[in-house]
Amino acid sequence: MGRTRDRGRPCAGRDLPHRDPSTRAAPIFPRHHQGTSMTSTLDRPAAADVPAPTASAAARPSLPDPWHWAVTGASLLAVLAAATSLNGVVDAWTWFLPVVRTLVPVLLAMALTRTLRLSGVLSALVGVLALVGSLTAQFFPRQSILAIVPGPGTSLELQRLLAQAEETVVSQVAPVLPGAGIFLIVCAALGLIAILVDVCATTLRMPAASGLALFTVLIAPAVVKPNGVGMSAFLVTALAYLLLLALAQWRENRLASGGARASSGFAGRSVIIGASALAVTVILPLFVPGFTSGAFPQGARMNVWGNATGLNPAVTLGNDLRNPTGFGRIAYSTNSDTPLYLRAVTLEDFSGRRWEPDQRLDGRESGVRDIGAEQGAPESVPDGTTVFTRITTQSYASPWLLSPYAPEGVTDLSGRWAWDPANLSILATDGGSTARQSYLVQSRSAALTREGLGSIRPSESDSVPEVFTELPDDTPDIVRTTTDEVAGDFVNPYDKALAIQNYLRGPRFTYSVEAPVDGGYDGSGMDVMARFLESKSGYCVHYAGTMAVMARAAGIPSRVAVGYTPGSPTGDTEQGPAGTELREFVVDSRNAHAWPELYFEGVGWVQFEPTPSRGVVPTYAQQAFAPVGPRADDTDALNPGGLPAGGRTGSAEETAGAEDGTQAGGAQDEAQPVAGLLAVAGIALFALLPLLLRSARTRSRRRSVAADTPDGTGAATAAWAETTELAGDYGYPLEPTDTPRTFAGRLGRDARLAGSPVASLARLRTAYEYEEYAEHLDVIRPVDGYAGGRGGNSLPVAMLARPVAAPRWDDVETVTRALRSGSSWPTRVRARLFPQSLLNRFRGTVRR
Structure with missing residues (x-):
């Protein structure tokens, strides 16, 4: 009977968590047991004979969801991948640490609220509060309370940083220089986008909609950067988005199957669809005329805000000088005998809150091959000398042309340019810039004396x-x-x-x-x-x-x-017009002046x-x-x-x-290592979270086994659960159709257990079987229609219960050591840092 029932309904159909003693006190036996004797192995009733769930059982909470951690981690990776497009909008990778210090606490707080099984609205609210605390700790530490709560003076400091960010946006072209104001805007925007992505993918379980939030990150680079988003940033973002979709689907499959291991066919389909879409994205622009002049994913920068200076005459110069590493390298060769300043533009209107250059488009003269005299300057400079200067801008991009004062003509220049008779500044009139230009300037230098x-x-x-x-x-x-x-x-x-x-x-x-x-x-x-x-x-x-x-x-x-100081000589020379020798110098952002x-x-x-x-x-x-x-x-x-x-x-x-x-x-420089250590600590904590959660559950089970309860209820179940989960972590998973005996036999065979580990495994299995199937029979009462009930002969209790030794945690540790010693080094690391059992902890049909 027992074997027949095992084939019809494997023991894996029972739930692992401890049952309520009131539901185990009087089991119902099927009628076909009349006239038979009890076998040595006791069986569960057939599924058809199980009574309907009680109201209390139906009211039990829904299945917990540990798989949201994976989706939240994918959301973090997706937002960071989209943020790589900011390289070129902000100086490369300077944004990374501030953004990581912002996103990790926000998403970690939201994931913890889901682990505590709080509502989705509360999870989003906790994310917003964590974002405020993270921004306060980074940008308003002196005005904060307990480092994370905005305190007195925060609003004034916020106004100052927003004004600084406004000046950066208005007065610079990409890449803008790193500063607290622009970082505050970037971190706040990405923090809100991360909350939106996580809510869509995890709380609302609509991961496809999170792509719209990721797309908003790419809008600014598409508009601002000279070459658009860039193919590498686009591909990384697309791959991270596909990973988010795959993990979200995997989570749905787990939830739908009650925690059991689900089919992974969706992963293959996702790879095929994603690879096809990316291939079309990469290949199609090669055959579409004019596509490379667009803004997304790669092409020319859209000039929607008009011309801007490559040097902010107010704040940017300070950021240049505060930057320990220079960027925007410019090389120039000249025959000037005196140190040469490269001038981009002048500021003459001092009436406003912020001094900005006046483009004076209506008063400019087109064409720069021949530049006339400046207003108020003499027609001829006494004792003046002609200076030839060849300038190579490389990555420096600005609509204002660099030149020595006072220019008389510019050749070898691409694009349409015009000069201002009021100050001899030269401005691009077709939306172009100085990027990757190499041009020759002829200027006149006056010999001035005291x-x-x-x-x-x-x-x-x-x-x-x-x-x-x-x-x-x-x-x-x-x-x-x-x-x-x-x-x-x-x-x-x-x-x-x-x-x-x-x-x-x-x-x-x-x-x-x-x-x-x-x-x-x-x-x-x-x-x-x-x-x-x-x-x-x-x-x-x-x-x-x-x-x-x-x-x-x-x-x-x-x-x-506004421009650049003379810079540093390289020692190289080149030949200029009329056989003149031009000596080479280099400048970068640190020479801004x-x-x-x-x-x-x-x-x-x-x-x-x-x-x-x-x-x-x-x-x-x-x-x-x-x-x-x-x-x-x-x-x-x-x-x-x-x-x-x-x-x-x-x-x-x-x-x-x-x-x-x-x-x-x-x-x-001293502050930078501290910020780096904080970021590394946050990432390490997030990476070690699975290990910490798994260790906490192991300690809880160990206390359960060691507890001195009168009947030892649940101790064997906890010890067996720990054994089967650890086996899965080391590559020997429990299958849904496994009975305790079949699983123990396969584990001993596949893991090549011998000696004391085999004996420990047998003791754990036996204790579990009797705790689950026999320990309740000492309180069995006769049932109507069953032999021994109402006129029938009672079943002797001595035939239904057999004394079994209490489980020992030492047996669990013995099996664990044997599995660890028989596994490879990568398997051990994976079992400790990324335990598979953590994702299977709340499976509905487990460990039989």
Whole structure:
């Protein structure tokens, strides 16, 4: 009877969790047992004879779902894969650690809420709260409470970072420079997208819809990057999306089968469909005319926001200087005998909150092969020399063309360009840029002397456009009063300009790229200049802007030029026009610079260098300052006087500035390992989570086996469950149709167990069989219609129960050691770090 019933309904049909004693006290025996004696092996009733589930059984909670961890992990990989398209929008891989530090806590918190079997709405809410805490810990640590709760001052800091991000977006072209503001936007956006992807794929169980969220990550690179999303980022994102679909389908199959191992045919179909789709995506553009000029997945950048500068004249220069590694390498070769500045654009309108270049499209002259004279400049430069400069931009992309001042013509340039007679800036008019250009600039350099500039009288009011002389009404008083104190005693423009330059290069000012950030005045605008004059610490934007504003307050037309300092020589040379020898130099983002240009009647625009430790001071401004013209209080010009404190232009200030920059860079370098360690710790915790969960369940079962209960209820079941799951982890899984005897026999044979492991396995199996099938028979009562019930002979209890030794955890450990010693090293690692049993822990039909 027992064997017949085993064939008809394998023992694997029973649930492993402990049964309620009330449901096991009075089993119902089938009628065909009348007149028969009990066999040594007791059997379960046939399926047809099992009574309907009670109300309490029907009300039991639904099957737990441990497989959501895999789908959440796939969601993390999918969002990170889509984020690779940001390389080229933001400087390559600088976004990775901040994004990982944001996404891992968010998705981990959401997965834990599902493990606790909380509602889907609560899971999404926990994800949003985790996102707020992660962003607070990264970007607002000084304003936070307990490092993760926004505290007083967070809103003000948020406004500052958003303003910084706005300036980056408005004033830069891809790739923009890394900064706290732009990272805050990126991390917040990707965090929200990760929550949406996880909710669609896991909570709503609609993984296909999560592709729309991933697609939104690719929109910005498709629009901004010069070559679109890029094929590599597109392929990685598509593969990660297919993996997410596959794991979500695998989870659905597991849930539908009650936790049993499901067919993997869907994986093969997914691979075929995904490979076909990717092949079409890659191959089709090769045969479609004009496809490579599009924006997605690869093609030309769409210019939807108009032209932008490749150098942000307010904040970007500071980010350039704070970046320890330069990028955007530019090479140029020149025959100039003096250090050469490459100028991209000038800033002359100081009336706004943020100083930006004026494109002046209506006033530009098309064609740059021949460039005319600048407004207000003399038609011919006395004692001037012609300079030839060949510039190779490589990856530097900007609609503003780099050239030495003052350009007379540009050749070998691709695209349509126009020049501005007001400042000789050169701008692309067809949406093009300087990227991968190699062109030759012919410019004219004037031979300026201290004596010649000192003899120039103040210029007429109409010599240059008013935009170069205007000061807004809200110009801070500190600007005007400081100008009067520094330059009010002098008459000639040159003496005033030199006094202002030497005041800013004096010992009271220090060069620092961090002080404006810490002090909250990083950027441009009149209020920034006032804060700079109070703190007396900043970098080139502050020095150049302040000198330009003070020069206007002193009656000298001025503007701020943005470009690059001379850079470093490579030692290579090339042949230029007319047999000239051109010496090669290189610059990168660390050479980004701003400097003032002041207007002198009869000479034109003259460069000055007020920033200590940066650039090169022109020869006409290097001498210890003594005015060459009369002072305002001189009556006979016989006693010109001087400014002793202003003559310091030597290395003392440069050394102090260099040390300050080194210390700031060192502090940043020290912070980077800490951030990296936090990211690594988060990833390690996420990777070790399966091991921790599996170990916790093992400890719980061990306590159950060791518990001293009167009847030992559940101890053998827990020991047998641990044994079968560990066997599955080491490659010997329990099949749904296995009985305890067939599984134990196959395990001993396949794992080549011998000696004590075989004896331990037998004891565990026997204890489990009797706990599940025999221990309840000592409380059996007669049943109607069954022999011994109501007039029948009672079945003797002694025939139904047999004493069995209590299970021992030592037997479990013996079998485990035997399985481990007989397995390969990769199998051991997989069994410990990625246990298969973790995903099968809540199977509906298990371990028989």
